[in-house]
Amino acid sequence: GESVGLHLPTLSVQEGDNSIINCAYSNSASDYFIWYKQESGKGPQFIIDIRSNMDKRQGQRVTVLLNKTVKHLSLQIAATQPGDSAVYFCAETTYGQNFVFGPGTRLSVLP
Amino acid sequence: NAGVMQNPRHLVRRRGQEARLRCSPMKGHSHVYWYRQLPEEGLKFMVYLQKENIIDESGMPKERFSAEFPKEGPSILRIQQVVRGDSAAYFCASSPPSLGTDTQYFGPGTRLTVL
Numbered sequence: 001g002e003s004v005g006l007h008l009p010t011l012s013v014q015e016g017d018n019s020i021i022n023c024a025y026s027n028s029a030s031d032y033f034i035w036y037k038q039e040s041g042k043g044p045q046f047i048i049d050i051r052s053n054m055d056k057r058q059g060q061r062v063t064v065l066l067n068k069t070v071k072h073l074s075l076q077i078a079a080t081q082p083g084d085s086a087v088y089f090c091a092e093t094t095y096g097q098n099f100v101f102g103p104g105t106r107l108s109v110l111p
Numbered sequence: 112n113a114g115v116m117q118n119p120r121h122l123v124r125r126r127g128q129e130a131r132l133r134c135s136p137m138k139g140h141s142h143v144y145w146y147r148q149l150p151e152e153g154l155k156f157m158v159y160l161q162k163e164n165i166i167d168e169s170g171m172p173k174e175r176f177s178a179e180f181p182k183e184g185p186s187i188l189r190i191q192q193v194v195r196g197d198s199a200a201y202f203c204a205s206s207p208p209s210l211g212t213d214t215q216y217f218g219p220g221t222r223l224t225v226l
Contacts, residue, residue, distance in 0.1 A: 008151050008152075011196035034215075038215070041200050042219060043115075044202070044204075045217070046214050046216065097159065097166070097167055099144065099156055100156065101146075101153045101156075103152070103153045103155040104152070104153045
């Protein structure tokens with residue numbers, strides 16, 4: 001289930017289930033969106049991106065959906081594995097400037 | 112194919128000292144970004160630089176903080192007269208020179224602790 005802690009919201013999923021991480025972005029002019037994964041003690045790692053002229057993009061086990069009408073971005077992870085446990089950030093930008101990161105969601109994969 | 116490199120990885124300073132954080136972008140990248148991250152929080156944009164130019168410093172405090180990206184050498188984020196509130200992880204990211212948008216690739220970060 002999903003809960004909101006003092007800082008980071010946390011999503012707990014069973015290993016093998018699909019995960020959906022949501023992000024609301026703020027700027028309707030943003031034209032490029034990125035999902036990053038950050039493991040403890042490490043820098044953010046690029047997962048997948050999508051441009052504003054698309055509404056869906058698929059990678060290996062990951063899919064990003066963009067709904068510009070409601071300014072919503074989601075990251076779907078298929079068959080979640082223990083190695084997927086991390087904090088996930090969405091980021092938006094306009095013309096490569098003003099990168100704005102969301103607050104992050106901690107994904108916890110349960111055995 | 113070295114990624115973005117940052118040093119030092121950990122830096123301890125006493126209040127009032129100076130902190131200098133270095134970032135070497137990926138080969139071929141000419142855009143550098145600096146971010147600050149507090150524990151359990153997201154990344155906050157500080158400054159965006161290209162070689163010898165500051166493009167956007169809207170996220171950087173007006174006092175004590177400065178950044179540069181010289182023609183030769185790494186980008187430097189400098190914090191003068193550090194205070195305890197400066198303790199955080201500072202991440203650098205780089206992107207290639209191109210028009211429009213490009214993904215930023217992050218370094219491992221420098222964790223600054225102010226005693």
